[in-house]
Amino acid sequence: MLDVKQYFNLRNELVKSSQGNAYAEKYHFLQKHWKYALRDACANINAMLSNLANQIRKAVQANELVDEDEQHLIYYLLSMRELWYYALTADQAVLAQLKPAYRKHLSELEQSVTAKQRKHAYSYLRRLTRRYKYVPRKHTNLNRSMAYDENMYRFQGEELKQVAISSGVSRQQFAFSLTSPWHYRLKGDLQIILDRDKKRIEIHKVIQARQKKKYQGKQKLGIDKGLATLVSCSSGQEYGKGLSQLTGPQIEKESRYLAQRNPYYGRRYQLKKQIEKLNHVQTRTAIIKRNQLSVELKQIESNNLGHKRKDRRHEALRACRESFINHAIKEMIEHEAPSLIVKEDLTFTKDKATKKGNKYERKARRNLSSWTKGTLNTRLEYYCQQYSIDLKDVNPAYTSQYCPNCGRHFEFRFGKHNEKTICPNCGEMNCNIAASRNILARANDKEIALYTPYDKVKAILDQRIVS
Numbered sequence: 001m002l003d004v005k006q007y008f009n010l011r012n013e014l015v016k017s018s019q020g021n022a023y024a025e026k027y028h029f030l031q032k033h034w035k036y037a038l039r040d041a042c043a044n045i046n047a048m049l050s051n052l053a054n055q056i057r058k059a060v061q062a063n064e065l066v067d068e069d070e071q072h073l074i075y076y077l078l079s080m081r082e083l084w085y086y087a088l089t090a091d092q093a094v095l096a097q098l099k100p101a102y103r104k105h106l107s108e109l110e111q112s113v114t115a116k117q118r119k120h121a122y123s124y125l126r127r128l129t130r131r132y133k134y135v136p137r138k139h140t141n142l143n144r145s146m147a148y149d150e151n152m153y154r155f156q157g158e159e160l161k162q163v164a165i166s167s168g169v170s171r172q173q174f175a176f177s178l179t180s181p182w183h184y185r186l187k188g189d190l191q192i193i194l195d196r197d198k199k200r201i202e203i204h205k206v207i208q209a210r211q212k213k214k215y216q217g218k219q220k221l222g223i224d225k226g227l228a229t230l231v232s233c234s235s236g237q238e239y240g241k242g243l244s245q246l247t248g249p250q251i252e253k254e255s256r257y258l259a260q261r262n263p264y265y266g267r268r269y270q271l272k273k274q275i276e277k278l279n280h281v282q283t284r285t286a287i288i289k290r291n292q293l294s295v296e297l298k299q300i301e302s303n304n305l306g307h308k309r310k311d312r313r314h315e316a317l318r319a320c321r322e323s324f325i326n327h328a329i330k331e332m333i334e335h336e337a338p339s340l341i342v343k344e345d346l347t348f349t350k351d352k353a354t355k356k357g358n359k360y361e362r363k364a365r366r367n368l369s370s371w372t373k374g375t376l377n378t379r380l381e382y383y384c385q386q387y388s389i390d391l392k393d394v395n396p397a398y399t400s401q402y403c404p405n406c407g408r409h410f411e412f413r414f415g416k417h418n419e420k421t422i423c424p425n426c427g428e429m430n431c432n433i434a435a436s437r438n439i440l441a442r443a444n445d446k447e448i449a450l451y452t453p454y455d456k457v458k459a460i461l462d463q464r465i466v467s
């Protein structure tokens with residue numbers, strides 16, 4: 001109880017006694033890792049003890065047999081970790097280390113009750129502590145997690161799509177790619193979680209989302225992410241219209257910009273190759289030639305292939321699209337008042353390659369699509385927390401290919417953005433809205449679970465048509 005109160009003392013003691021070295025050797029990890037683990041453990045135990053104290057206070061308050069003076073005594077014993085420890089163990093040495101003022105106050109409180117009450121107060125506190133004490137137990141879920149502070153990780157790469165975390169080996173980092181870029185602050189603690197059910201590593205970060213108290217959800221809502229409009233809802237409404245008008249010109253602009261840069265990449269490649277060749281020749285002309293080429297290379301790299309302007313443009317576009325997404329989600333929540341939002345699990349669905357446009361345009365479109373997906377996902381999570389709306393992921397397989405009314409397979413798609421389709425029974429309908437209705441239905445589907453494989457889903461759906 002007293003050791004965990006000051007994490008630093010405990011840590012320093014372990015360092016001094018070189019017990020820390022033993023841990024580092026035995027479990028083959030760095031010193032800092034057991035220190036982090038120790039800090040985590042101490043924080044957890046401290047939180048546990050203060051919860052326990054609150055619980056005991058409530059129990060004491062509810063007990064009518066304890067009068068006000070005895071209550072004061074117990075509260076005072078609970079107010080300091082040392083006093084509580086003394087009440088449990090009757091260890092006079094701990095009491096002796098306290099400031100005289102504290103000891104004096106304790107004896108004053110003890111004087112204010114009868115001897116019988118005093119005895120009862122101590123034994124009652126011991127009993128309550130034993131009764132409500134937390135029992136350490138094994139976690140039933142298989143998740144494994146670890147806290148990483150800001151010195152232990154780094155986001156890197158284009159759009160911060162990679163994270164490098166420090167590993168058990170000194171000075172060696174382990175980098176992996178994220179399924180969507182990181183939009184949050186680059187500081188503060190991260191929680192890195194190995195989710196065994198989903199077979200992936202998740203990065204969690206505490207972000208502050210103030211809850212809206214007044215909000216009252218009314219209905220369950222299925223949503224589907226579209227290309228032309230951001231989200232289509234099972235209610236038949238769509239939000240974030242004009243996504244293609246917003247992003248279309250941007251994609252073209254971006255692709256023109258990238259195409260402009262392309263010749264310079266070629267030239268840079270040539271220059272580097274030529275310089276490499278001349279590096280081994282030591283004649284006067286070769287040295288002069290090499291210097292000339294180096295100057296040209298430097299110019300290209302700083303004037304034509306510089307990243308500052310590129311990054312700035314990129315950032316401006318990103319902010320614009322993000323505000324569009326935020327606005328669309330808020331509008332959706334206000335109009336639909338959902339109590340539960342059901343969506344596809346977007347983490348692993350691949351972006352379909354489109355054949356439209358040149359290779360830069362295709363690349364830009366693909367990037368944008370995955371970016372939109374990631375942002376939509378994180379912003380939805382954020383707003384759902386803020387409005388206390390439940391969010392549920394369902395299996396994304398074949399949601400937009402079967403009719404939500406009769407279960408028949410759709411025939412073909414048409415329309416400006418490929419958003420219309422025909423059911424052989426029910427006629428023309430918007431397939432994004434149909435998909436969102438299928439998604440909503442899937443929330444209660446007993447047969448199709450979140451990770452039912454694609455071909456099995458298809459078999460189940462085909463079987464339903466017959467029956």
Ligand SMILES: [Zn+2]
Nearest residue numbers: 403406423426
């Ligand atoms: Zn139909």
